Amino acid sequence: MAVRTRFAPSPTGYMHIGGMRTALFNWLWARRNRGTFILRIDDTDQQRNMDEALGPILQAFRWLGLDWDEGPDRPGPNGPCFQSQRRHLYDAALQRLLADGHAYRDFEPAAETQRQREEAEQQKRVYVSSRQSLLLTAEQIQQQLAAGQPCVIRLKVPREDRVVIDDHVRGRVEWDCSLMPDPVIARSDGSPLYNFATVVDDAAMEITHVIRAEEHLSNTPIQVLLHRALGNNTPEWAHIPYVAAPGSKEKISKRKIAQYRKNPQFQKLFELGDAVLGRLGVDAAADALSPVMVAYSQQVGFIPAGVLNALVRIGWSYDDQTEILSLEEMITKFSLERVIRSPAGLDPDKLISFQSHWMHQLSVDEKLEGCLQWLQRAGLIADAADPEVRQYVAKVIDLAGDRLRVYGDIFSVDEFFVADDAVQMDQKNFEKRVLNATGAVELLRQVQQLLVGLPEYSAGPLHDALQGILQQRGLKPGDLFPALRLCISGRVQGADLFRTLELLGREKVDRRLSGTLSRIPGTT
RNA sequence: GGCCCCAUCGUCUAGUUAGGUCCAGGACAUCGGAUUUUCAUUCCGGUAACAGGGGUUCAAAUCCCCUUGGGGUCACCA
Numbered sequence: 001m002a003v004r005t006r007f008a009p010s011p012t013g014y015m016h017i018g019g020m021r022t023a024l025f026n027w028l029w030a031r032r033n034r035g036t037f038i039l040r041i042d043d044t045d046q047q048r049n050m051d052e053a054l055g056p057i058l059q060a061f062r063w064l065g066l067d068w069d070e071g072p073d074r075p076g077p078n079g080p081c082f083q084s085q086r087r088h089l090y091d092a093a094l095q096r097l098l099a100d101g102h103a104y105r106d107f108e109p110a111a112e113t114q115r116q117r118e119e120a121e122q123q124k125r126v127y128v129s130s131r132q133s134l135l136l137t138a139e140q141i142q143q144q145l146a147a148g149q150p151c152v153i154r155l156k157v158p159r160e161d162r163v164v165i166d167d168h169v170r171g172r173v174e175w176d177c178s179l180m181p182d183p184v185i186a187r188s189d190g191s192p193l194y195n196f197a198t199v200v201d202d203a204a205m206e207i208t209h210v211i212r213a214e215e216h217l218s219n220t221p222i223q224v225l226l227h228r229a230l231g232n233n234t235p236e237w238a239h240i241p242y243v244a245a246p247g248s249k250e251k252i253s254k255r256k257i258a259q260y261r262k263n264p265q266f267q268k269l270f271e272l273g274d275a276v277l278g279r280l281g282v283d284a285a286a287d288a289l290s291p292v293m294v295a296y297s298q299q300v301g302f303i304p305a306g307v308l309n310a311l312v313r314i315g316w317s318y319d320d321q322t323e324i325l326s327l328e329e330m331i332t333k334f335s336l337e338r339v340i341r342s343p344a345g346l347d348p349d350k351l352i353s354f355q356s357h358w359m360h361q362l363s364v365d366e367k368l369e370g371c372l373q374w375l376q377r378a379g380l381i382a383d384a385a386d387p388e389v390r391q392y393v394a395k396v397i398d399l400a401g402d403r404l405r406v407y408g409d410i411f412s413v414d415e416f417f418v419a420d421d422a423v424q425m426d427q428k429n430f431e432k433r434v435l436n437a438t439g440a441v442e443l444l445r446q447v448q449q450l451l452v453g454l455p456e457y458s459a460g461p462l463h464d465a466l467q468g469i470l471q472q473r474g475l476k477p478g479d480l481f482p483a484l485r486l487c488i489s490g491r492v493q494g495a496d497l498f499r500t501l502e503l504l505g506r507e508k509v510d511r512r513l514s515g516t517l518s519r520i521p522g523t524t
Numbered sequence: 525g526g527c528c529c530c531a532u533c534g535u536c537u538a539g540u541u542a543g544g545u546c547c548a549g550g551a552c553a554u555c556g557g558a559u560u561u562u563c564a565u566u567c568c569g570g571u572a573a574c575a576g577g578g579g580u581u582c583a584a585a586u587c588c589c590c591u592u593g594g595g596g597u598c599a600c601c602a
Contacts, residue, residue, distance in 0.1 A: 493563035
């Protein structure tokens, strides 16, 4: 039978990193089996603006290159992919269940049910539904209905049964039905609940493998029972571990961002993110964007290959060696059997490491397209289409080399883009290397003179000339290079100094040197 | 609390189904060293783990039991 998997997010307005990992596993399983991947929208409880809430989710899929065979924009042979548009199916199934006696109308007031629940808990007794409404005769039920008495519809759990599944990752898991309350499958307004709609749709869409996070494991017996009651074939199950917060076993959550900021393991990612997002005018401290969301990595300038590689290795491995995998390799190598059982924490450091690896694989042209976008959004370049700008940026990228891990890292060499008087000076090092270093200022003046008159302003000659001064004066590289770099870029560290000088060019270097040196008090 | 799940270096994991080749392998992080004008990269090297206790066995990270710990879930949310 052809494999059909689905990922069914509810439109929340953002794509969660953990959900993305679940989606990836579903997608991978479908692709590796030449099956079908379905994107279904679980919007049974949503009143908000669909476009707005769904947009970011589809956007995340498109960005990462996970395509769907059936989805919001392309209904499958089994109907639309919005649950809100499949109501007739749920209604029909409900009628069937009611007629068969697998489900019943429960007129018990919610407060009363709640009371019983609490009472059972107090008495340390397992709570199961009272089923008082089952005592009603058909006439009584009609009367209640006619009187407008509200009721929910519950599945009548066969209490003498057991549910046993053979989960692809967890193995055999079983439940005793005598311990289960009758789950509500339709609200008093007749609308279906998640567990019910899911089962109806999974069956209608002929889903063969339900691959979802472990937190759904407790929903499984209910869904199995529902499938049985409906006479469906039960899909195969694979409950993958949820994605935990770095260094913990707790499910990673959007609400705990403030906590994560204090987490040393999250340090680097936040530093990277803050630096980039700050430049883009995005308030990273606000709730709107956080590392828990897929959009965060995109905004910071991660590339799909890096994110995908990090995601696939959370809770899954191919063997004891393979770390680097392209999407294509994942497709051929992925298997449910090698999904790990215990929760796995997202490792921000490893994310960055995978990202660096894949970024380094990109050609200068590919990096160029990305960096141009970031530079433009930060207002550091005026026109990304301008051939001269493009050529210049390409050179900067080449010079930056491995320092460019994410597109946003282009901001770490912003000395190539800001105005001469807008260079941010590392004041502390400036004092140490220039102001308080004996003879530094005088040396820099001599260097400035030398550079202005240098016949050929390129890395080689620049190197030779500067080395020449050092030799002449019996100085070490450390006496000049950091100081010079500071004057022209504001930083003590960076890419090759001579190539930096060359790229910046004679005029800029001279202006920056003049500007910096003129601000030094007590000198003329 | 009930039900269910999980437990190997700081982290992600290999090894557990078929016990021996594992005084436990890889990757990231970290620490040292080499290269380099600095940083980054690259290359070498180091530190570092089978939660605890009982069994079974000639032999257990691997099988069984118990304990402990962690987590998920218990809605007219998804």
